[in-house]
């Protein structure tokens with residue numbers, strides 16, 4: 700298997716942390732998103748959607764999308780379970796992972812991609828050009844701040860995102876919080892439950908992946 704990664708991008712980092720938690724090492728190819736390598740003819744053959752991460756299987760089939768890649772890896776390497784162990788746990792992980800993507804990560808991406816000069820004509824990832832919409836910057840920032848507030852309330856009663864166990868939903872949330880810090884949206888000072896959870900997950904060795 701071969702893993703197409705970009706060291707500086709949040710989506711492939713979710714897979715890197717997942718791999719580190721499971722102790723899986725893969726041949727890794729860095730795709731330089733900064734120079735536009737994702738749009739090259741060679742990479743379009745790997746993923747016509749021009750985004751990372753991608754997992755290339757030994758038979759040549761290419762799997763993109765974080766959740767699809769992680770599900771595949773979980774089937775091959777069930778321990779430690781990162782997508783839940785029972786039907787109820789799996790449902791909780793998938794539910795929270797979707798909420799984190801929709802309310803956190805994509806709101807964050809709106810704020811970042813509609814303000815970055817380097818992405819002026821590339822406000823959405825993918826092969827097609829989209830102009831930036833400046834109004835989405837503030838809306839994205841507001842949504843991320845509100846999402847952090849909701850998470851703070853959630854962690855008053857839950858040790859981890861999906862309940863009492865560490866999962867992909869924690870990985871997705873931690874990557875969102877780190878991405879937010881990078882664009883200067885900090886965890887609010889009085890969000891003590893969120894800060895407790897963040898300190899706990901970010902000291903896991905996988906967090907440096």
Ligand SMILES: N[C@@H](CCC(=O)N[C@@H](CS)C(=O)NCC(=O)O)C(=O)O
Nearest residue numbers: 708709710750751752764765824825
């Ligand atoms: N829904 C995709 C999102 C992948 C994605 O947006 N990847 C970004 C990096 S975080 C990318 O490759 N962007 C290329 C670009 O900006 O042109 C997933 O879950 O894998």
